[in-house]
Amino acid sequence: MSTPVVPLDLVEVDLNDTIGAMQIGSLFGVFLFGIVSLQTFNYYSTYTDDEWANKVMVAIVWLLEIGHTLGINYEVYRATITLYGQPWLLVRFPGIGAVTVFGGAITLITQTFFALRLLKLLPRPWHNIGLVCIVISFIRFVVSVYLTVEGIVLPNIDIYREKCKWIVSAMFISSAFVDIAIAVSMLYYLARQRKQVKRISRLLDRLVTYTIRSGLLTSIAAIVVILCFQLMQDNFIWLGVYTFVAKLYSNSLLSALNARKELRADIFKGDSLAPDHFTMPDLEASGYTREDTSRSFEPVVISINTAGNRQDQTPDYLDMDKRSRIYHAM
Template sequence: MSCPSFDVGETFGALLVGSVHDPSSMVGIIWCAELANGIGLVASLYRMVITNFGHPERLVFFPTSLLVSAVMGTLVSVIVPGFFTFRIYALSKSLWIPCLCWAILLFRLIPECVIVLGFGIHEPIHTFLERWGTMFNAIWGASAINDLLIAGTMVFLLYRHRSGAMDDTAAIVDKMIEWTIETGVLNSIISIAMLSVFIAMRDNFIWMAFFVVVSRIFSNSLLASLNSRAAFRSANHLTFVASVPNSFPRATNPVNITVEMTRTTYEEGTAKL
């Protein structure tokens, strides 16, 4: 019985290109943005709960450090989905969905940064939220839909490539699909929760707890995705250890023979690595 036709180059080759296209500069930018985000949050909390302790009347404007922290968090929340969108392009070789996703990401990045830095510094908190609340609803709602679109497209593309794969290869694809669903759905849930709380309770800062967590979720999903490549390499590299009895009478320990194998598929009598 011949094995089913399976082009590794057009399936896992494309996935490999998308997986390794992660220059160290992107990881460095994420790390610096998260560091600035954390420093800004600590500085803001110190000013609000220590410096201005017992003087709530002073908390009329957003602390500048908090606004800078928000911009850094937004930067992370745009770069990471942009990276996953590039993976969609690497798998599909089509620009329709990637361009749509990148357009939504720009819609989140540019207006949010302009509003936060251009008006958040000079406008009182209550006025700022009343004036720009509807815009933030649209931005965060579009971002939540974008997260679902990215995750759904990745799952569809992986499942389409799985149909022609052998059992062991299909198991790797199933693991990829599982991780894609976990990370994508979690990002969307956090974004939807933040948007829901912001709409229902705009007069308090409960929504900011979700806003702070969003960037952490995105950065962790990126690191988990990059670290998962080692597991995929191990799954695609088989090692067998066989114990062979020694024929010499004085030897008491068996001889261990280790054979390392990599998967090879065949199509019409031609081997493809």
């Protein structure tokens, strides 16, 4: 049997920022997958009466995460065990290439979920920002399918980088753009409502904090991948970061779904016009309908003044309508 020829320029390979970067990224990805699984369990335990579309969406995301995690860890096993002692053979990453489409699908689902909130929440014509975000995210998913094929077919990562460099950069730039557009649009709307309706300022502050937290990590991760991919061509740090980016999106989506019950309860907290537990099944059981919560309420509250005379007071209709609108956007 002939002895394999080792290229002299590849004998000296820094394992810290190549295999080491992939391993650290994959370990962090497995940790995040554990959180995804826990959030999935909490969702199905808490929201037993939720819409079937949400339940299917969560199941699809979790299954995609399983495939993504297996593909990434297969690549780490191949690099550290199958090709042990032969780092110069690390020129192809078919496992990571194969799961690129899984990450693209997770990103599409998550960004579409938040973009639909903009469609429901923002007034015309600004609600079209959500539609634009959905279109961009879908195009990004199509690009991820193309990159999956190229990642499997191309024989060398240097060829992949040379051929797909601008495509990979455009894909992650679009991700960051959509995340930032959704977060900024939501923050702008919530800031305007906070000035107009003081009664729900505490709730809006919580929503602002949550919006920043949801969009910040994913957009930062996408930007880091771009910078590492463009500026660090001699190592795999960009691959290490890429291995867990999809899991940031999954956790963002699931945390948004699981936070709804508490946020919805706060929308009408202390208000006699709505139940304490403001979920749709509870509303319907109490005589409310979806139509009731989508329009302004017009009740009359009767009170007695200090002189003993009856007074009819009208609550803040605008305030109630704003809260109903925020409820339906969740």
